[in-house]
Structures are given as structure tokens and as C-alpha cells.
Amino acid sequence: xxxxxxxxxxxxxxxxxxxxxxxxxxxxxxxxxxxxxxxxxxxxxxxxxxxxxxxxxxxxxxxxxxxxxxxxxxxxxxxxxxxxxxxxxxxxxxxxxxxxxxxxxxxxxx
Amino acid sequence: xxxxxxxxxxxxxxxxxxxxxxxxxxxxxxxxxxxxxxxxxxxxxxxxxxxxxxxxxxxxxxxxxxxxxxxxxxxxxxxxxxxxxxxxxxxxxxxxxxxxxxxxxxxxxxxxxx
Numbered sequence: 001x002x003x004x005x006x007x008x009x010x011x012x013x014x015x016x017x018x019x020x021x022x023x024x025x026x027x028x029x030x031x032x033x034x035x036x037x038x039x040x041x042x043x044x045x046x047x048x049x050x051x052x053x054x055x056x057x058x059x060x061x062x063x064x065x066x067x068x069x070x071x072x073x074x075x076x077x078x079x080x081x082x083x084x085x086x087x088x089x090x091x092x093x094x095x096x097x098x099x100x101x102x103x104x105x106x107x108x109x110x
Numbered sequence: 111x112x113x114x115x116x117x118x119x120x121x122x123x124x125x126x127x128x129x130x131x132x133x134x135x136x137x138x139x140x141x142x143x144x145x146x147x148x149x150x151x152x153x154x155x156x157x158x159x160x161x162x163x164x165x166x167x168x169x170x171x172x173x174x175x176x177x178x179x180x181x182x183x184x185x186x187x188x189x190x191x192x193x194x195x196x197x198x199x200x201x202x203x204x205x206x207x208x209x210x211x212x213x214x215x216x217x218x219x220x221x222x223x224x
Binding site: 030032040041042043044047049087089091094095096097098099100101102103 | 112141143145152153155158160165166200210211212213214215216217218
């Protein structure tokens with residue numbers, strides 16, 4: 001079952017913040033976040049396992065709310081290089097039923 | 111560089127033809143995934159192999175088939191090609207056994223069916 005991502009698209013100016021959400025109707029084992037630039041391969045950003053942990057990677061961080069089965073990706077002080085499509089991927093059990101969300105297209109303008 | 115190698119990078123063929131896409135996973139990775147991405151669309155999961163065995167199947171057409179060989183490389187065979195099969199085909203590999211099923215993607219094969 002494909003996770004739901006919101007928003008579908010977002011346009012920012014450099015330096016602004018953004019939040020991308022990923023939610024599931026079923027209990028999750030893990031949530032993965034990937035970024036894909038146009039015409040390139042998706043690149044892994046981070047993984048969150050059930051337990052509600054938060055992770056950070058430079059100015060990009062994510063949280064996983066196990067009660068809501070929702071993960072949020074936070075991009076702070078966005079840079080031009082953050083532009084791309086962000087996909088979340090979810091697993092219900094380890095190594096099984098992995099599926100990507102539809103993606104959120106992020107455009108950062110100067 | 112993700113360590114996942116896909117060949118060829120580009121493929122141009124005609125309707126009705128058959129092609130084979132190849133993927134070499136990262137050293138030590140046992141799982142291989144295949145995805146199809148049409149223009150500006152999402153990543154459609156096709157099939158997953160783990161150590162030579164089919165592990166999961168997505169929306170893979172009957173005209174498509176795949177296999178993983180003893181050396182762990184994988185091939186995706188597309189036959190009776192149609193215009194709508196034009197897309198980017200990605201292969202990804204993961205290590206499994208670590209509790210974190212992180213997928214690392216190859217650069218993709220861009221298939222154009224004319």
C-alpha cells in the first residue's frame with residue numbers, strides 16, 4: 001500500500017524552510033527518504049526505524065511519529081542544491097513490502 | 111558513485127523488439143530491485159530478488175521478466191516492446207541482514223521505444 005506524501009509540490013526561496021510529510025494507514029517498520037534530481041538516480045538521505053527517533057543530516061532532518069505512522073522531512077535554510085523530488089519509502093516489516101510514495105517536487109529559487 | 115552498475119545507459123529500439131537490461135549490485139549486496147520511472151512520474155516497483163530467488167513482485171507486465179544469477183548480477187528482459195515502455199529503468203541493491211534495508215540505486219538505463 002503506497003504511502004501518502006504531502007504536499008505534491010512546493011516552491012521556496014533560498015533560505016526558507018520546508019516540511020514534507022509521509023503517512024501510512026498501517027504500522028510501519030521503517031521510513032526511508034530519498035532525493036532525486038531530474039534525470040538522475042534517487043539518492044538515499046536517511047532511514048528512520050520504528051521507535052520515533054529523529055535524525056539529522058546537515059540542514060535536513062526527519063522524524064517518525066509511530067503513533068500517527070507519519071514521518072516528516074525538515075529542510076531548513078534551503079539551498080539551491082535542495083531542488084529535486086523527494087520520495088519517502090516505507091516497509092511494514094523488515095525487508096518486505098517496500099514501496100515508494102508518489103514524491104514531492106521541491107523547487108528552490110534564488 | 112553508489113557502487114551499483116547498470117548497462118547500457120541508453121537504449122533505442124523499435125516496437126515489438128526485445129531488450130535486456132543488466133545490473134551489477136554493490137559488492138556484498140544480496141538484494142536487487144528493479145523500478146520503472148516514466149517521464150516525470152514516480153518509481154514503480156517491478157520486482158525484487160534476494161540471493162537468486164524472487165522475493166517480491168510489483169506491477170510487472172507479463173512481457174517483462176527478470177532473474178538474478180549466482181554471481182548476484184541481475185537482468186531485466188523486456189519483450190514485445192510498446193511505445194509506453196519508454197522510461198528510465200533503475201536497479202537498486204541493498205545489503206539486508208543489517209536491520210536497515212537501504213537501497214542504493216544505479217544510474218539507470220534510459221529506454222526509448224520508437
